[in-house]
Amino acid sequence: MVRYRRSEMEFSLLPSSYERVxxxxxxxxxVGLSAHRNxxxxxGFSDDELxxxxxxxxxxxxxxxxxxxxxxxxREKHAKALARxxxxxxxxxxxxxxxxxxxxxxxxxxxxxxxxxxxxxxQHPLLAKVLExxxxxxxxxxxxxxSVVLDHxxxxxxxxxxxxxxxxxxxxxxxxxLGRYTFSNKVEILRGLAEQLAVEHPKPFxxxxxxxxxxxxxxxxxxxxxxLQEDFAIITAYLRQAMSERxxxxxxxxxxxxxxxxxxxxxxxxxxxxHPLFEVATEDRDGDALKGDTRFRSYRLSQAILSxxxxxxxxxxxxxxxxxxxxxxxxxxxxxxxxxxxxxxRTLETNPVPAFWVTNSINIDPAFLRRFDYVLQMxxxxxxxxxxxxxxxxxxxxxxxxxxxxxxxxxxxxxxIVERAAKVLKAVHAEDPSINLDKALARIVxxxxxxxxxxxxxxxxxxxxxxxxxxxxxxxCDLIELKAGLVKxxxxxxxxxxxxxxxxxAYGHYLAEALDRPLLVKRASDLQSKWVGGxxxxxxxxxxxxSQEKAVLxxxxxxxxxxxxxxxxxxxxxxxxxxxxxxMETFDGVFIxxxxxxxxxxxxxxxxxxxxxxFRYLKPEGxxxxxxxxxxxxxxxVEESDRLKLGRVRNLSPGDFANVMRQSRLRPIKSAAQxxxxxxxxxxxxxxxxxxxxxx
Numbered sequence: 001m002v003r004y005r006r007s008e009m010e011f012s013l014l015p016s017s018y019e020r021v022x023x024x025x026x027x028x029x030x031v032g033l034s035a036h037r038n039x040x041x042x043x044g045f046s047d048d049e050l051x052x053x054x055x056x057x058x059x060x061x062x063x064x065x066x067x068x069x070x071x072x073x074x075r076e077k078h079a080k081a082l083a084r085x086x087x088x089x090x091x092x093x094x095x096x097x098x099x100x101x102x103x104x105x106x107x108x109x110x111x112x113x114x115x116x117x118x119x120x121x122x123q124h125p126l127l128a129k130v131l132e133x134x135x136x137x138x139x140x141x142x143x144x145x146x147s148v149v150l151d152h153x154x155x156x157x158x159x160x161x162x163x164x165x166x167x168x169x170x171x172x173x174x175x176x177x178l179g180r181y182t183f184s185n186k187v188e189i190l191r192g193l194a195e196q197l198a199v200e201h202p203k204p205f206x207x208x209x210x211x212x213x214x215x216x217x218x219x220x221x222x223x224x225x226x227x228l229q230e231d232f233a234i235i236t237a238y239l240r241q242a243m244s245e246r247x248x249x250x251x252x253x254x255x256x257x258x259x260x261x262x263x264x265x266x267x268x269x270x271x272x273x274x275h276p277l278f279e280v281a282t283e284d285r286d287g288d289a290l291k292g293d294t295r296f297r298s299y300r301l302s303q304a305i306l307s308x309x310x311x312x313x314x315x316x317x318x319x320x321x322x323x324x325x326x327x328x329x330x331x332x333x334x335x336x337x338x339x340x341x342x343x344x345x346r347t348l349e350t351n352p353v354p355a356f357w358v359t360n361s362i363n364i365d366p367a368f369l370r371r372f373d374y375v376l377q378m379x380x381x382x383x384x385x386x387x388x389x390x391x392x393x394x395x396x397x398x399x400x401x402x403x404x405x406x407x408x409x410x411x412x413x414x415x416x417i418v419e420r421a422a423k424v425l426k427a428v429h430a431e432d433p434s435i436n437l438d439k440a441l442a443r444i445v446x447x448x449x450x451x452x453x454x455x456x457x458x459x460x461x462x463x464x465x466x467x468x469x470x471x472x473x474x475x476x477c478d479l480i481e482l483k484a485g486l487v488k489x490x491x492x493x494x495x496x497x498x499x500x501x502x503x504x505x506a507y508g509h510y511l512a513e514a515l516d517r518p519l520l521v522k523r524a525s526d527l528q529s530k531w532v533g534g535x536x537x538x539x540x541x542x543x544x545x546x547s548q549e550k551a552v553l554x555x556x557x558x559x560x561x562x563x564x565x566x567x568x569x570x571x572x573x574x575x576x577x578x579x580x581x582x583x584m585e586t587f588d589g590v591f592i593x594x595x596x597x598x599x600x601x602x603x604x605x606x607x608x609x610x611x612x613x614x615f616r617y618l619k620p621e622g623x624x625x626x627x628x629x630x631x632x633x634x635x636x637x638v639e640e641s642d643r644l645k646l647g648r649v650r651n652l653s654p655g656d657f658a659n660v661m662r663q664s665r666l667r668p669i670k671s672a673a674q675x676x677x678x679x680x681x682x683x684x685x686x687x688x689x690x691x692x693x694x695x696x
Contacts, residue, residue, distance in 0.1 A: 412452070
């Protein structure tokens with residue numbers, strides 16, 4: 001091995017077979033490029049290690065130092081080395097890997113030797129030091145350096161270093177075209193590649209482990225993306241034709257919130273087609289994140305390598321660093337961090353291997369966006385898909401159905417959260433089989449959701465603590481007959497209005513059960529966004545989710561999105577109502593909007609509802625029936641006199657009975673009289689009761 005001493009530490013670097021060629025390269029740089037000026041002066045040599053390596057120790061001991069003799073000795077040694085040319089060893093690990101790389105990337109002889117020289121100088125500190133002695137280099141200086149050191153015509157070297165050449169096109173080597181820098185800053189090899197080329201690999205593809213790797217098998221299949229089945233079908237059909245015709249410039253943009261299953265979706269597409277999928281690396285061997293420029297070069301390398309054999313697909317995940325529209329617009333960076341804008345455009349138009357570009361944000365320059373064949377924006381999967389993901393990841397564990405159903409109700413639950421929770425839960429269960437799996441799963445998932453700033457519990461609008469009996473409600477419509485009509489036709493738009501607690505939202509639950517459909521409940525506060533246009537997007541997403549789930553959609557406190565536009569003071573108030581009306585027009589399902597402020601609604605909005613149904617406070621007979629049901633649930637006896645007392649209580653609603661039932665958990669109700677008193681207390685808090693009690 002070639003060895004050298006530095007600061008009393010000894011390093012083993014390259015095989016000893018490299019010693020002759022490295023000495024030749026060093027002498028060529030010192031003599032052929034006049035770098036000796038930084039090595040020899042009138043006072044002596046500037047580096048003792050280099051003196052020893054070149055065999056100049058005797059000259060360094062002569063006093064006074066003879067600089068002319070030293071320079072003459074260098075020229076003689078260079079001439080002698082040229083007379084006995086020494087090429088790089090062909091049987092070394094680096095040479096073997098360079099040969100593999102040359103064949104896979106289609107490199108010329110000159111390109112291969114330039115790459116090998118750059119790798120070797122990174123492994124040999126003395127050679128790297130001499131390159132620094134050459135001083136700042138321009139592009140022409142770098143071309144001359146490679147021409148002199150590797151003994152190739154300058155024209156061939158210039159061609160090899162062009163942006164259209166294989167080294168640049170594949171991203172293996174990057175040469176700064178403008179500035180004057182020392183070699184280490186002027187010529188840059190793809191990060192991690194030098195280390196890969198310096199070690200043995202059983203298979204050629206392992207050379208690129210720091211740049212791209214074969215994707216693991218998909219954990220989720222098409223059945224987990226039923227809400228995207230049309231997109232899945234279009235993408236797979238288009239890919240089959242594009243790959244059969246070897247069409248260039250085939251690109252898909254997959255955008256969506258983190259953890260929503262974008263990468264798994266891409267893996268599922270590849271699995272469905274039966275073609276290998278390779279993914280561009282996001283971090284190096286030490287786990288450090290790779291920058292956008294390095295990853296874009298890795299992507300170009302994957303295109304060059306994978307296009308030369310077989311039918312492959314490429315997934316370029318987390319591409320936010322590549323498309324930095326805001327930085328370009330605001331001048332925060334000089335140009336695009338991954339190269340010039342036109343360069344990326346050409347890459348998108350000419351890539352031979354179909355590619356999926358995956359991002360968390362679709363805020364991309366339109367010049368890039370229009371070059372994608374298909375753009376898919378994914379959100380968090382709907383409830384049915386969330387339930388399927390939970391079942392698939394947790395099939396090996398015995399969990400209560402109610403636990404998984406409760407988790408599936410949480411609209412913030414992503415496949416990524418489920419995957420990690422399943423991994424932790426399986427490990428915990430293997431270590432301690434006695435652990436309560438249901439509680440552990442709820443805690444694992446809940447902690448993650450909470451850390452992300454969202455609720456660990458699903459948003460449930462109503463808990464039915466009393467029996468729901470629509471025939472007892474005081475509505476201006478036959479609710480039983482309405483249910484039959486909805487069961488028959490399957491769609492309808494209802495506006496339910498009236499005081500709080502009169503059974504409006506609960507009627508939606510009742511209809512969902514009667515229609516045997518899932519229920520999607522949203523409040524106005526769930527949809528409001530602080531960002532301009534964010535609320536409109538949330539409204540659209542709500543209707544889309546309901547369509548995908550074929551769910552009964554209930555929007556509580558809908559007044560804000562249905563208010564009279566003529567009185568609007570801000571433009572966004574109008575745009576939100578407009579979005580609401582447009583979504584209602586196109587929604588083909590059961591939609592229920594409940595409000596307490598009917599008099600403030602937009603007339604155009606009211607026209608879009610099939611029925612406007614008023615829910616009033618209970619009639620005496622309805623109140624008495626619910627009183628009896630509640631007393632029976634609490635184990636209380638009632639008498640006819642209780643009916644007379646209850647009849648004097650006005651403004652009772654089903655919600656009052658539900659509130660009293662909840663209170664009984666904390667403070668047991670021991671008699672019908674106490675039940676009546678607590679109902680009176682509920683009524684006394686209502687605005688109607690407070691107004692009358694004032695007496696003026």
